[in-house]
Amino acid sequence: MKRNILSYLLLLASQAYFLFSTAQVADKDDVKRIIETLASDDMRGRAALSKDIERAADFIADEFKSVGLQSYTEENYRQTFYMTKVNSLEQQVIINGTTLKNEDFVMISSAPQVSWNQDSTVETLEIKAGEDFSQRFREIVRNNPNSNIVWVDPSFGPMLQRFKKIFPKESVVPKQDNVEDGPSKVFILKKEPVQTFQINAATRREDFPLFNVAAVLPGKSKPDEFVIFSAHYDHIGVLDAVEQDSIANGADDDASGTTAVISLAKHFKKLNKNERTLIFVAFTAEEIGMFGSKYFSNQIDPDKVVAMINMEMIGKDSKFGPNSLYITGYNASNLGQLMQENLKGTEFTFHPDPYPQQNLFYRSDNAVLAALGVPAHTFSTVQIDQDDYYHTVSDEVETLDIENIVSSIEAIAKGVEGIVQGTQTPSRVEKLRD
Numbered sequence: 001m002k003r004n005i006l007s008y009l010l011l012l013a014s015q016a017y018f019l020f021s022t023a024q025v026a027d028k029d030d031v032k033r034i035i036e037t038l039a040s041d042d043m044r045g046r047a048a049l050s051k052d053i054e055r056a057a058d059f060i061a062d063e064f065k066s067v068g069l070q071s072y073t074e075e076n077y078r079q080t081f082y083m084t085k086v087n088s089l090e091q092q093v094i095i096n097g098t099t100l101k102n103e104d105f106v107m108i109s110s111a112p113q114v115s116w117n118q119d120s121t122v123e124t125l126e127i128k129a130g131e132d133f134s135q136r137f138r139e140i141v142r143n144n145p146n147s148n149i150v151w152v153d154p155s156f157g158p159m160l161q162r163f164k165k166i167f168p169k170e171s172v173v174p175k176q177d178n179v180e181d182g183p184s185k186v187f188i189l190k191k192e193p194v195q196t197f198q199i200n201a202a203t204r205r206e207d208f209p210l211f212n213v214a215a216v217l218p219g220k221s222k223p224d225e226f227v228i229f230s231a232h233y234d235h236i237g238v239l240d241a242v243e244q245d246s247i248a249n250g251a252d253d254d255a256s257g258t259t260a261v262i263s264l265a266k267h268f269k270k271l272n273k274n275e276r277t278l279i280f281v282a283f284t285a286e287e288i289g290m291f292g293s294k295y296f297s298n299q300i301d302p303d304k305v306v307a308m309i310n311m312e313m314i315g316k317d318s319k320f321g322p323n324s325l326y327i328t329g330y331n332a333s334n335l336g337q338l339m340q341e342n343l344k345g346t347e348f349t350f351h352p353d354p355y356p357q358q359n360l361f362y363r364s365d366n367a368v369l370a371a372l373g374v375p376a377h378t379f380s381t382v383q384i385d386q387d388d389y390y391h392t393v394s395d396e397v398e399t400l401d402i403e404n405i406v407s408s409i410e411a412i413a414k415g416v417e418g419i420v421q422g423t424q425t426p427s428r429v430e431k432l433r434d
Contacts, residue, residue, distance in 0.1 A: 024270075026263040026409040032402050034063070034262055035315075038233065038255035039397050045248045047237025048210060048285040048292075049085065049172055056233050057213050060282050063262045064215035067269045072214035072279060079212040081295045082175045083285075086110050087204045093188055094198040100188070104157075106164045107201055108141060109184035110173040114201035118194075122147050127187070129153040135358055137163060140185065142289060142363075147183045149199070151190040160189060162391065165239050172288055175207055210284050212292045217269055219277035222422050226300070228279045228308040228376075229264050230293070231257030232286030232365055236391060245393045252382065252395055257311035258282050260409045267413055268420065275422035276306060283365050293365035302369055307335055307419050307426050308376035310366040314408045315400035318381035319354050323407055325379045326351045329361035333375035335426040339415030348411040355384055371432040379412065 037043075037059055044052040061077035071077045091107045093100045116122050123146050127136045133156045140150060152160055186199055213233065219225065235250030249255075265280040283292035318324045323346075327336045330352035340350050353360055361367070366376035381404065382390075389395040418424030 025267045025413040026260075026406045028402060028406050030266075031259055031263055031406055031409070032397075035251060035255050035259040035400070035402070035405070036397050038258055039249040039251035039395075041247050041249070043249070045237035045239075046233060046235045046250060048234040048288055050237055052237065053234060053284065057211060057282075057284075060213045060233060060258065060262065064213070064265060064280065067266050069215035069217055069265055069269060069280070072216045072281065077213050077215055079214050079281075079296060079299075080209045081211070081291075082207055083172045083210050083291060084110070084175050085172055085206045085208050087206070088201065089204055090200060090202040092198075092200040093186065095188070096192065096195050096197075103161050103164065104191075105186055105188045106160060107184070107186040107199075109186075109201045109203060110205075111147075111184050111201070112203055112205070114184050114199060116149065116197075116199040118196050122149055124148065125150045127152045127156060129155050132357070133159045137187065138363065139359075144185075145183060148185045149197075150185065150187045151194070152187050154189050154191050157189055160187060163187075166236055166287065166391065172210075172285065172291065174291070210291060210295075212281055212283050212296055214279060214281040214296070215265060216280070217265070217274055217278040219275050219422075221275045223277050224304055225276045225422070226279055226305045227274075227276050227416065227420055228281065228305060228369075229261050229311075230281045230283060230308065230365055231261045231311045232284070232292065233258045233282040234284050234287055234292075236287050239393055242393050248391065248393050249396050251397045251400055252313045252315035252387075253390065254286070254312055256313060256315035256400065256405055259405065260311045260314060260412070263409050264413060267409075274420045276420060278420065286365055290365055290367065294368050297368035297372070300369075302372035302374050305369060305374045305376070307416070308366055308369050308374055309412060309416065310364060310376065310378040311408075311412075312364050312378050312380045313382035314380060314405055316381055316383070316387075317401065317404060318351070319383050320349065320351050322404065323348045323411070324351060325381055325408055325411065326353050328353045328364065328366070328378040328380070329370060329429070330377070332361065332370070332429045333377070333427045335375045335377055335419075338418065338424050338426055339412075342415050342417055343411060346411075346414075348407065350379075350411075350415070358384060360384075370429050373428045373431040375426040375429055379408070381408065
């Protein structure tokens with residue numbers, strides 16, 4: 001009996017320690033203030049290709065500056081890189097002699113001119129009925145370097161229209177010296193057997209800057225070993241009005257993750273116990289191709305990065321219930337296991353990604369560094385198979401559970417203590433490329 005009482009008291013003590021040690025990680029009112037600001041109508045959906053993104057960037061920079069973090073670069077917390085904005089002058093698809101309506105195709109082209117027909121040597125692909133449209137669409141756009149004609153089953157008509165809003169007649173590609181061979185892709189609803197087709201397009205190009213927002217907290221004894229905390233701060237901007245609301249506020253996607261980055265930055269600055277260097281970065285242009293994280297990841301030595309904790313949509317209960325996060329690529333390193341060890345005696349749990357068919361490990365901003373061998377993982381709660389607010393004007397702060405965000409921030413802060421302090425080092429991910 002005494003042994004049982006002692007065990008119970010030890011359990012209470014460990015839970016009390018966790019609550020005490022993390023109680024000041026994230027103030028609920030401050031978390032709410034940050035996410036309400038990022039997801040406010042004033043930010044107009046934080047589209048990467050609009051001037052509206054600068055309001056969000058300035059806000060994040062001010063938050064970093066207010067607690068005395070150093071800028072990651074020399075230019076006031078912005079890491080600027082140059083892309084090329086491609087504006088469509090013409091888009092036309094003719095099938096069997098009939099010109100298609102605009103809503104029946106999506107064209108993503110960086111070439112000055114496109115003129116294809118049934119005799120052209122262009123690779124053709126399909127998105128078939130029953131496939132995961134979102135996954136196939138993004139795989140083709142992000143991972144296929146060739147020009148493609150993609151025939152889409154007509155059952156995906158509503159989905160194609162939604163994606164057309166994300167990829168409007170204005171798009172962005174990496175800045176190139178030679179643009180003549182830039183890849184073009186056109187997704188076409190295949191409503192009937194195709195005998196003949198003609199696809200025409202023309203574009204105008206303009207180079208312009210994009211910028212991540214990043215701050216650094218130098219390590220005390222291991223300054224050349226980096227731990228990265230990240231999220232993307234862009235969203236999809238202004239859409240067609242739904243009941244007089246046209247702003248896609250992106251509260252969960254990904255103001256929630258960006259709020260976590262800011263909160264963790266404040267916590268670790270105040271704690272002042274990091275032996276390793278901590279980098280806090282809000283990425284731009286995730287929604288249109290992960291350009292921000294690609295640029296950042298290719299500018300840093302991956303061998304110096306000990307871990308990357310990327311946070312994507314943490315505003316609601318996960319499939320595993322309250323006080324839980326899932327980790328993409330969970331078994332690719334032991335980062336999740338190490339963090340769980342540091343949460344012994346608490347109710348919070350980390351889980352493997354429950355959506356392996358979505359290949360989420362290589363679909364978010366952790367992807368490039370993971371491919372280079374870094375234990376870089378995305379932490380999330382979104383039930384991606386049933387979130388009706390995803391990429392709509394309904395992704396508002398009112399749909400989120402602020403307590404869930406706070407508990408996730410606190411669990412991550414506690415979970416990475418040993419990694420931040422240099423006493424734990426997660427195993428490396430198997431490299432996909434050098």
